[in-house]
Amino acid sequence: AQSVTQLDSQVPVFEEAPVELRCNYSSSVSVYLFWYVQYPNQGLQLLLKYLSGSTLVKSINGFEAEFNKSQTSFHLRKPSVHISDTAEYFCAVVAPGGSYIPTFGRGTSLIVHP
């Protein structure tokens, strides 16, 4: 079984400041890692994912996440946030070859202030 911990329930930042949203996971097997974003009144949508290969993965809108196997972490970062990045962010893990069922974290609310 897997578990995901998102250490911060809410992260307030000012526009153009850098941000890091933390995600740690626990698993006895190798996992795929995902970050999803949920804008107000919408469903979740995939932001980026790590399956294998380079441990640094990037999204098209400036976010990046780094897989750290020794620390079992997959923190999400952006060097300069916009007001439009205000949303809920969910970290998730899936064990490949298993049941397809992801384990989601509780989510982190990113609030960007002008």
Added chain:
Amino acid sequence: DARVTQTPRHKVTEMGQEVTMRCQPILGHNTVFWYRQTMMQGLELLAYFRNRAPLDDSGMPKDRFSAEMPDATLATLKIQPSEPRDSAVYFCASGSRQGQYEQYFGPGTRLTVT
């Protein structure tokens, strides 16, 4: 642009009434998930189908909830009878092994039971 669709988007009903929510997964996807999202509990998995077969509904209250996939283009979630504690946003998501376990979420059905 392939999307998961859900109907209705909003539903207000009285306690004791039957509620049916519908989901059309993305064509070609072979997995379908039903989730419930509330402020208190976060995102909860209710049911999971693969190739239309129910594989996991352990998160679903069996006495009042039921989930089915009558065909590959339709998934339904039914609550009978509904209770105020069922008020939540219900999401459907679909995915495929070829998609490497990422999920595509619908816009959700916001249910209010009075």
